[in-house]
Amino acid sequence: MSSQKLKILVSGCAMGQNIRFNGGHKRSPFIVEDLAEYAEFTPLCPEIAMGLGTPREALRLVRGPNKTTLLKTADGKLDLTEKAQFTAAKLAENITHNIDGIILVGNSPSCGISNVKVYDHNNSPSPIGSGFFAQKIKETLPLVPITEAGRLTDGEERRHFLTQLFVIADFKACAHSIKELQLFHQKNKYLIMAHSPMHVGALGNIAANAKKASFELALSEYHKYLAEALKIKPTKGKIANALSHVYGYFKKNLTGDQKQNFIRLINQNEKIPLLENLRLVLELLAYENLKQNNHYIAGQTLFSPYPISLG
Numbered sequence: 001m002s003s004q005k006l007k008i009l010v011s012g013c014a015m016g017q018n019i020r021f022n023g024g025h026k027r028s029p030f031i032v033e034d035l036a037e038y039a040e041f042t043p044l045c046p047e048i049a050m051g052l053g054t055p056r057e058a059l060r061l062v063r064g065p066n067k068t069t070l071l072k073t074a075d076g077k078l079d080l081t082e083k084a085q086f087t088a089a090k091l092a093e094n095i096t097h098n099i100d101g102i103i104l105v106g107n108s109p110s111c112g113i114s115n116v117k118v119y120d121h122n123n124s125p126s127p128i129g130s131g132f133f134a135q136k137i138k139e140t141l142p143l144v145p146i147t148e149a150g151r152l153t154d155g156e157e158r159r160h161f162l163t164q165l166f167v168i169a170d171f172k173a174c175a176h177s178i179k180e181l182q183l184f185h186q187k188n189k190y191l192i193m194a195h196s197p198m199h200v201g202a203l204g205n206i207a208a209n210a211k212k213a214s215f216e217l218a219l220s221e222y223h224k225y226l227a228e229a230l231k232i233k234p235t236k237g238k239i240a241n242a243l244s245h246v247y248g249y250f251k252k253n254l255t256g257d258q259k260q261n262f263i264r265l266i267n268q269n270e271k272i273p274l275l276e277n278l279r280l281v282l283e284l285l286a287y288e289n290l291k292q293n294n295h296y297i298a299g300q301t302l303f304s305p306y307p308i309s310l311g
């Protein structure tokens, strides 16, 4: 894991800035109090960047005659579509490409990533839109992990985002030679498997066949497939599959009871959260003992892809 602070682009109101249309904020304690230990933030507000003040009229997405989505005030008098598009493009252009992650505020016609309300001609909303800025930034930085601040209060969503954030940042910080790329792949192999078994082989091939002459190309291909793999959410079944592979490395160290417990635990269908499942498995493995015996398995990021204090 890289020791450098991560660079995160964040909606200013999630940092506690009073810049919302109603003069309030959407401060996220997780971002401001917990993540701040590991990250430095670049806060921005696309609506302020458009020249709108605070407080201001609330904006909304409206479906136009050609299914175009427009940004308007609720009474429809002010159409800010062009201004919003221009501002989003300018902001996206100026955002540094070494950003490690993006956290925007949901339900906003500017920052919401998905499920933003779009109003039809009857003034009836459907949660089918993306905010203008969010859409532009997703297109400009497709490999950068992105989420909404509100989703970080959900344990599984938070773990999924943090895994993408820290693992991809580690890749950018550590994989600067063929050897480093191969080491990176080795330690992340089972984590990738827990997200997308079908990406493991492709990524392994890129790392194994990387050549000095075309290393930059291999690196960018690896980055693309890694981001794609980690975007896929892990499931209990895929974690069980990855753990079964790990099991092969240490089963000779376990007692008969431990083996039975392990098999029961990774195959059970009870509705317990994924991380809880993983913790139970780790306990069962007497992880500290295992660490002393098998560095390859102990170093797998599957067990701790990001700092444990982030939950």
Ligand code: SF4
Pocket: 011, 012, 013, 014, 019, 020, 021, 044, 045, 046, 047, 048, 105, 108, 110, 111
């Ligand atoms: S436009 Fe984005 S950053 Fe600005 S107040 Fe709305 S949600 Fe927050």
